[in-house]
Amino acid sequence: MEVDCETPTKGEEEEKRKPIVVILVGAPGSGKSTFCNHVMRVSTRPWVRVCQDTIGNGKAGTKTQCLMSAASALKAGKSVFIDRCNLDREQRLDFVNIGGPQVDVHAVVLDLPAKLCVSRSVKRTGHEGNLQGGKAAAVVNRMLQKKELPKLSEGFARIMLCQNESDVQVAINMYNALGPLDTLPSGYFGQKNPAANIQLGIMKFLKKVDGPSRAGSDANVPQDSIANRISKENDRLPEGPDNGSASLGHAVNNVTDGEELEMGSPGGTVSSCNVPTLAFPSISTADFQFNIEKASDIIVEKVEEFVKKLGDARLVLVDLSHKSKILTLVRIKATQKNIDSSKFHTFVGDITRLSSEGGLRCNVIANAANWRLKPGGGGVNASIFSAAGAALETATKERAVSLTPGKAVIVPLPSTSPLFSREGVTHVIHVLGPNMNPQRPNCLSNDYIKGCEILREAYSSIFESFASIVRTPKNLSMESYEKQVSGLSDSQNHFEISPMDQFLNSELKFKREGVHESGGNKKWKPLQDELGSNSRNSKNRENNPNSEKNGGSMTKSWGFWAQALYRIAMFPERHKNDVIEISDDVVVLNDLYPKAQKHLVVMARAEDLDCLADVREEHLQLLRTMNTMGLKWAEKFLSEHETLVFRLGYHTAPSMRQLHLHVISQDFDSVHLKNKRHWNSFNSPFFRDSIDVIEEVVKHGKATLKDDDRFLSMELRCHRCRSAHPNIPRLKTHISKCRAPFPAVLLQPGHLVCARTSDGLVQ
């Protein structure tokens, strides 16, 4: 990293001065104008702010006016802020091309939570564009639905994604310090928060991401030199052939490298953040003293073999040191073999801190384990076990007690592990490589024929394990759910599943279905084939002493209060005040704390059927009976209140034991609906429509479950128009008035039950 400190002559200065166009991207209320004002107050660079709200002198400004104004500022050698929403590619296109090759175009994306933007726009007064008060909320929500995050391929030299106020402050500081002759490094900066599509309470969210390494130092230490900041930022870049030389004087336009590791956003299309990514260390070349030349050949050979099979998934070879010889060798050989650089990369960094410190989200990491699968020993193994906490050790013990060279074992990482929560790692693949170190067990005494064979097997095991994690059935994800309900979906999205959900799904599988040990000589098969079908929980219960005590399923123990429904189902005649209908198979009762004008539950009377997780093919008839009973009661209510609309469904992870179907009117007009959890349990993928569950059981013999608490903390959105609201009271005020049509996904047959129309019953 070097800074040119010499004072240039006037001619050189003219030559070196390169105006910048910074396109702000963000909804109303995201802070674009504030951003510009902050920078323009402090910066020594001449800036002009082109704002569509003010450019029309009181009238609504136009894009053309903005373009002309920006062009004239650039001509005068000034840098320009384009202060308009610029939320989609088309809106940005003309501004990106405005200055030609002489001008660097940056995007600063203020991708703050919808509810924060809404709340700011609603509250502000004296807004330049007069977008404030009640109408602002609708405008912000509508605009955010069109949001399309910028990509380097649009022509940006640099993109900075800010997802919270700390990120914004870092960006402000960076532009504040950007003198007339300075340039900023090219590339995509800013890490996507893995849980950003579940907007938590804003302060909680900020606390979670406001790490000292980012906002703290940069925001509070203005004297921190720009060179240092850029150096820090470059450390977070993927190591590529050019990035290492990025400096103040040499902005590097490394579009490919930047983009392949860019961190996307929930609002974008399929973002690369969601690309399943495996980070793996070089196996056996450290403590096991395997020849580096030979090892690098094998890595490249195996990577070449597997990138073709892995679809969109990516592989990243990681080493701690910039001086890593293995990384350099592999990089050179991979380039020689033309391995697709969007599928395979090398990366300098700590494998346990790839996301938090490297900005590289890897869902799966491989560990160069020892044969006992124990922590310690130094190197990657010690580091991974230490970072993952006791959770990994326990989870590993459940899978296997030892490994033979060349073999791997997949360990789903419990969500309690910091590696899971902080880094987004869902699985660790332990692998044991060949040993050439006489001081370690199973030394091969320089037998490289056998050594190479085992090392090949080890990499095959890692990559096959990774593939088996990635290859799980497609299903409804949170992301595609949002796309569908916001009307942005196409038929394909309908069946998409984000890799995170794939991982979550596969984790559930692992929990239920036991160990998956992958060996290099095994045939590569989808996970579900390899593991066969589930064993019934009830069978497991027979061997589980706790099950009697808890009287519940293997996966959950139920407190006393949580067994209230169960007691009613078993002895309905004792609860005549609550129960409104009893049949051989089901019991119907009004929900004790209804969350809408009409809210009842249809409960199965079967034993050993606590929740959806217990449902199997043999329960199909029961599910249909419950659905029919629910429909019957919905229709009964509709005959009395024809404006009501009903939805029938199950909670993915109910609080109360005993399988029960909710029949709930969609007004959600109830004093008992008090918190986010209440709302989201009926208005997120946590609520599984009865008809969908039946279809899944028909097709797969069980319901697909994502027992994912994240759904319950998703931001509050209207179930009709999908607008975001800052709190429950505001949401309730909104839904009491909102008459927008229901999202298309709910209008599909069988999801909503309405009053009779001339066409018959609309479901």
Next chain:
DNA sequence: GTTCTAGAAC
């Protein structure tokens, strides 16, 4: 599942 309540947000 609810209730209670500390403390954050406003």
Next chain:
DNA sequence: GTTCTAGAAC
């Protein structure tokens, strides 16, 4: 000051 959330206890 009041409103609201979220976690603990039940």
